Amino acid sequence: MDAAFGHGYRSGGPSAIRLVWIYPDLLSTYGDRGNLLVLARRARLRGIPVEIAEVNSDQRVPARADIYLMGGGEDLPQILAARRLRADGGLAAAAGRGAVVFAVCAGYQIVGTEFGGVEGEPVPGLGLMDIRSGRGERRGVGEITAEVDPALGVERLTGFENHQGVTRRGPGVKPLATVLAGVGNGDGTEGAHSGRVVGTYLHGPALVRNPSLADLLLGWVAGTLPPIDPGREELVATLRRERLAAQVSTA
């Protein structure tokens, strides 16, 4: 069964951005829906129509969408999700033709070559990015702040992490950011990007406090983005200021 987009696959017209949320039944632990809502909102505020498909793990992943989102999950759902996505093949095909993939936490590990299972045994990932993840010594829990790779032109990241993952990158994969406060990949870096695949340990609604990262993903699909009415950006800007200030005061 193919997952249907809202009301018909291309109801938003040929210029609509097609967003796919992969496996909300398995990979949605910490408000991961936030990323979908933020991308949709920031596109619509610019007059860009959006089509959304939420694809559960018993459905096929549509191969012809623009942005694919994957969230966090505990060990069992993560392993099951990786197995189903490998069997499905839709996401790998989409990434192969240049679609945007934004993967968070367990999803970040799944897009890599392998990750650690329940007893730490290696579980094969999707191999969309040359990264390998395993289990670290202790859980990284708390606010995280990180300076983004200048090549991406994205403002400083602020978010929350709660994971025990450690991720190593192969050649050709760059860290998404350098950690200022927090744990991230475990080696002073945070997340990874390769082509249009972006992964991060900032969990759940990572794009909420990082609108410029959301715009990077949208821009990869829609080209140069018109600005958003500043009045519609005020609350998010306040939230960013509050969280960054709180992190500085506790660092």
Next chain:
Amino acid sequence: MGGAAGRASRLAGRGDGSVIGGIIGLRLKPDLLSLLARGRQVVLVTGTNGKTTTTRLITAALGTLGQQIASNAFGANMEAGLVAALARAPDATMAVLEVDEKYMPAMLRATGARVVTLLNLSRDQMDRAAEIWLLARRWRAALADADCWVIANADDPLVAWAAGQARKVTWVAAGQRWHDDSWCCPNCGSHLRRDGDDWHCGECPNRRPPVSWVLAGDEVIDPTGRSRPLNLILPGRANRSNAVVAFAVAEVFGVGVAQAADAVRQVRSVAGRYTQVRRRGCDLRLLLAKNPAGWLEALDVLVPPPVPVMLAVNAQVPDGKDTSWLWDVDYRRLRGRPVFVTGERGTDLAVRLEADEVSFRVVGGVDEAVDLAHSTSMDVIANYTAFQQIRALLGRTA
């Protein structure tokens, strides 16, 4: 000395005075809980949502036996709170104690509880609790070894699995409003299949166990198959479910459902929750919601529009320091009524409501909301420490 510290804590408005005495006692005597529990019939109540209310309802039902009952009625549910509750009631032969889900195995060992009540398991303050499947695994191991009677919600697959190796279980169809933490079989990791209330694993023999007690709409069906109306004063499906669990516990102690139901129906507020408080000419009703499943239940019991609603969110340690859960709650049904936002993390909440296209005003607190609302009544939903702050402001009568 413990008593004086408890009074000081109450006067300072920071707690219910339940815990400090227990902390001091445990420092002097680390096995104090075991000593205090010895010779008493102990009921433990745990789960993510409904612990305090269910503890109150079980206490009401068992109260019909005419014996004194010790209980941590105000939600102090870690070891010190249990100690304080037992120490306060030295002559009580029975104890009904709510227990934080992380500490249930240790508290079961310490108290030698006769009955353990498992309500539900869903995402909650995961910055402290780690993963709920790990919690379920610890419950399962603890219950497999224990000589106790388990009352468990068969509609929650994680709970059912956790109770699956216990020696004696009464299964209750208490319902599960929040499904999003139980799509995977806790036993084998495959996809769980659901058909209405029924569930089973497609790969292994794990399935919903046969139930003795059922919540069916506004009625309870007892193990003989007889149904009767619940008629609770407490609002909402979650409380009806808690009541049915309380009947199942009461039955273990020989209290019949008719008798238990009469007692449970009298309960009108629980540790300040659901209380009506008059403030500047406005009747406030206080609802506590600590996690997505709790918000779902709280939004269910709101008085319909145009009655205004105030939402208050903090992120202190007892709340969980992470506000990501706000994005797991669907706030769209607040559209079309006055909404006020407050709390230490009011901005996080405001951004969330903005994304759901809910109109709102940010306020400094209850009084400002009341003044702006010009309404004779208002519902207030707050998470844990925000709720305590509001109760302190409104006075402990709440």
